[in-house]
Amino acid sequence: MRIPSLLLRFPRCYFSRRTYSMNFGLTPRADLLGVRSLRPAHRCHTEWICSPGGLRRGLCQQAAPQQQVEGLCDREQRLVDRLYHGLIQGHRACLAEAITLIESTQSRKKKVAQVLLQKVLSYHREQEKLNQGKPLAFRVGLSGPPGAGKSTFIECFGKMLTERKHKVSVLAVDPSSSTSGGSLLGDKTRMTELSRDMNAYIRPSPTRGTLGGVTRTTNEAILLCEGGGYDVVLVETVGVGQSEFAVADMVDMFILLLPPAGGDELQGIKRGIIEMADLVAINKADGDLVVPARRIQAEYVSAMKLLRKRSKVWRPKVMRISAKTGEGISDMWDKMTEFRDLMLSSGELLAKRRKQQKVWMWNLIQENMLEHFRSHLAVKDKIPLLEEKVLRGVLSPGLAADLLLKAFKDGL
Ligand SMILES: Nc1nc2c(ncn2[C@@H]2O[C@H](COP(=O)(O)OP(=O)(O)OP(=O)(O)O)[C@@H](O)[C@H]2O)c(=O)[nH]1
Known part of the structure; x- marks a missing residue:
């Protein structure tokens, strides 16, 4: 076995369990909770791991699993480590448990959740560095009035993506569930096939709490899904109330799904939300509905020309699709990736995230x-x-x- 000369000179550096180069940043919520728990940066980017096959050189992709975290008891520390490792290895059960943890309103659990999030964030940064600074996932918001066909669309769209080897997670923001006691969105029975797909993860929103609470946990759930290897994160919200504005503020691209119906039938849709849309998809453009769908598309195209330009590189598009027949869905994904690439190359995407x-x-x-x-x-x-x-x-x-x-x- 050949031992690198540096290793001979500084054995403790390489063999001292694991050394990591991380500047642990904080999520906004962790900052509020005063989480300063992960010990600060070490200076080593690569590590030598003793394995049965000899010394193996690996990039530090993990956030100090062995380091003691201040303020956590052993049991909590073990929980964080277990969820973290399970999550980054892509175990759906660990992702689900981690999201449940961040949804907790109990102060102790909130703190543990923030420690977990910090680790996931550090992992993110390392992965993004390896990915030449590109984000790990494409965050897409989807809104539309009840009955527009959101679940039919997600089922069809999600399946198309998983067939193309993407991993898709669907998170639902449903403020109405806090008053009605039941979740309209994210219900797995609405997307039966996709929920059985091993490369998809569907998460209903919590059925209690305020819009603020729901959106906060959604933001953090997005990070966890990305840590779990989901490269497309779809955040769905019903197009009434304020939730769509909140969702538009947490995603890279915001899509409005509309049925082929005129102004009166779309009273719930606020003008403001159309201004937030990067893409408007007129759904149900099939059978007898093709003609009204064309008309509505033309109306939106002219209406959107009058809107203030929000990006230097992208003008919002209006497309016709049918979630039922699948027509236009592939073209829509092409447009979405065009948007992502343009926004990324112009630097607008990262500026937006910041x-x-x-x-x-x-x-x-x-x-x-x-x-x-x-x-x-x-x-x-x-x-x-x-x-x-x-x-x-x-x-x-x-x-x-x-x-x-x-x-x-x-x-x-
Ligand atoms: N013709 C046609 N019908 C569709 C299409 N997409 C959805 N539908 C129908 O529209 C109805 C509502 O679809 P959903 O997917 O449940 O709509 P949703 O927006 O999720 O509705 P909520 O669950 O109420 O929020 C269902 O009867 C679907 O079969 C489509 O592309 N074409």
Whole structure:
């Protein structure tokens, strides 16, 4: 066995379990939770691993599994290590368990989840470096009104991608589930074939919680899916309420799926969301619906010409597809990859992702601050009283807000 000369000179460097070169960055949420747990960078990019076949030289792709993480007990540390290794080896059960962990509202579990996320993030960075800085996955948002054919589309589109050797995950953001108690989206019965596909992972959104909570965990679930080797992450949301705006802020490309119906039938769709779309797909362009689909396509093409340009390299497209027959789906994927390549080569994609990180952090701050404010002892009891006065019109909203904010500041 030939031993590299450097190894002879610095055996401890190579054999000291594993040494890693990572600058552990933080997810916005970890920063808020004050997670500073993974020990800082070591300076070695390659490691020599003793294996039965002799010394093996490998790139450091893992985030310090042996290093002690401050603040975690042994059991938690083992959980993090188990989920991390399972996740990056592509075990769906570990991915599911990791997402359940990040969805937890229990403070201890939240902390453990953040430690896991940091490890996954470090792994990401290493993988991206190996991939010449290209992102590991293509993040796609999909929105559309109920009945537009989202699940039929995802089933057809997902199967096409897995046949082409992609790994696809589908995450659903469904704010209505917090009030209705049931998840409209992400229901595996809606995508029966895809949910049986070993290269696809479908995750229903949690059925409780606020939109803020759901979107926060979706953001983190995206990272976990990417760590699990899913190279296309589809985030689905129903086109009512605010969820589609939140989704548009966490993906590389935002797609609006519409049925071949006119303005009146699409009341739920807000004008603003059309402005967010990088691609509008008019679905159900088959049979008798081909003619109305053409008309709607023409209407959207002219309407979108009037919209403010959001990218230097891409003008939003309007396409006709049929999720039922599969027509146009392959062309749509071609357009999507064209978008990704253009955005990547122009640098817009990475700039967009960076901006999203900042938006994500501020959303979390807003959400946490409001919660903190509402539950603060100095204001908690005053809120119902002042709300009632505002409702009766005896106090202006501005004055009521000033009074509450003053009570909060004084109580800090
Ligand atoms: N003709 C035709 N019908 C379609 C097509 N895609 C979906 N449909 C039908 O439209 C109906 C609604 O489709 P879904 O895929 O459930 O729509 P969805 O947007 O997921 O609806 P929600 O689950 O309510 O959010 C079903 O009856 C589908 O069979 C299509 O391309 N052509």
